Amino acid sequence: MHPTGDWTGKAFAHEAFLYSSDEEAVARCVPFVQEGLDRGEPVIVVASEAVREALLAHLGDEAGRLAVVAASEGWWQGGFGTLAAYDRDLQQLRANGTPWRLIGEPTWLALPDGRVWSRFEAVANDAYADLPYYSLCLHDTRRLAPDVLEAVLRSHPMTWGGTEPVASPTYEDTATFLRQAEPAWTERPAGALVRQVGDARQARALVGEVLGGEQAGEVGGLAGEREQDALIAVNELVSNALRAAGSAEVSTWREDGCRVWEVADSGPGFHAATAGYVPPADDLDCGRGLWLARGLASDATVRATGEGAAIRLFFRD
Structure with a gap:
């Protein structure tokens, strides 16, 4: 043997x-x-x-x-x-x-x-x-x-x-x-809310606006702790996009009991399938945002093809 x-x-x-x-x-x-x-x-x-x-x-x-x-x-x-x-x-x-x-x-x-x-x-x-x-x-x-x-x-x-x-x-x-x-990358629904943002403050305002509306009685809604998780995770992805491309497209919709957030940019894209899965080295700032966002979300998926970078985060109710 x-x-x-x-x-x-x-x-x-x-x-x-x-x-x-x-x-x-x-x-x-x-x-x-x-x-x-x-x-x-x-x-x-x-x-x-x-x-x-x-x-x-x-x-x-x-x-x-x-x-x-x-x-x-x-x-x-x-x-x-x-x-x-x-x-x-x-x-x-x-x-x-x-x-x-x-x-x-x-x-x-x-x-x-x-x-x-x-x-x-x-x-x-x-x-x-x-x-x-x-x-x-x-x-x-x-x-x-x-x-x-x-x-x-x-x-x-x-x-x-x-x-x-x-x-x-x-x-x-x-x-x-x-x-x-990972969840399949499907076409974004026609009714999705889509915004271009040029700084992290605009992204935080958008997340607060959407989640605040849900808490006020719209369809579905995240509990307080999960709402904060979504706010932090989207902010991290937008910060990454701003560093890579100077702007970001943020979109959101509801799907199968989840609030979905997508952050896309026209930067260099992801160079490894494992991006965001492994904890970054303690002495590095880069890579920490995607790791944190994946960990806070219920699930996540990265666009497998196309230019730039795009990631979707799923937050279950």
Whole structure:
């Protein structure tokens, strides 16, 4: 058996392992852990209670050499909250200067709001490509819906072939996966409110005007906290557009129980499908606005084609 194939510890390796019994999970994880310990690589385990207990029982005294053993059940903080914590820990490990390996089980994929995690799994393939670690992602077929498992195999470059990792036959590159996973970019409805704005103050006034009208009794409406989220998020996108192009087109409408905000400009556009998904470096101001806006909205999508930049934010009532 070759638990990590030809992985050299110099770049990111990303495997999806689907299992239907605790015994299957342990049979995959024990050689993976032992190889890491033999190589002197930190081994981190963040998994369900059943997998943790079974794995620790099989490892015996060797379990004490694991760098981290933690419950995955308490990790879910929403998509962007969990990703921020994940990113912080990865950067700390990177600073140590040695390869490491992770057994991670995103149990939250079974939650209605947890399905979005497959997008972050896809983003990781680009955003963390140069990090020296192997991520073995466990997925319990007894708990996860078929469409979730399908997304898992589409967002992970590798799966288990029985004796070594092999290429996932349904894997898609990050941009392709995100285009299908994010809300589809459809024609803006004829009744949408559209305004050109030349400064952030005008954008804030527009958002306040629209949301104030909803609170006064028009169709639908956001609660106070979500109203503030929308105000901040749109302001961030408009600020980005003003820096890129000097002006922005802001439009808004209601759709399927959501207030939708679109901010478009004629600037250079987005250069990466992962824009706004990964927390920007602490010492950089650029990129923080789109990250913040995505995190505040219920969902978001970026125009896949066309000149300039355009992003839509969805705020559910």
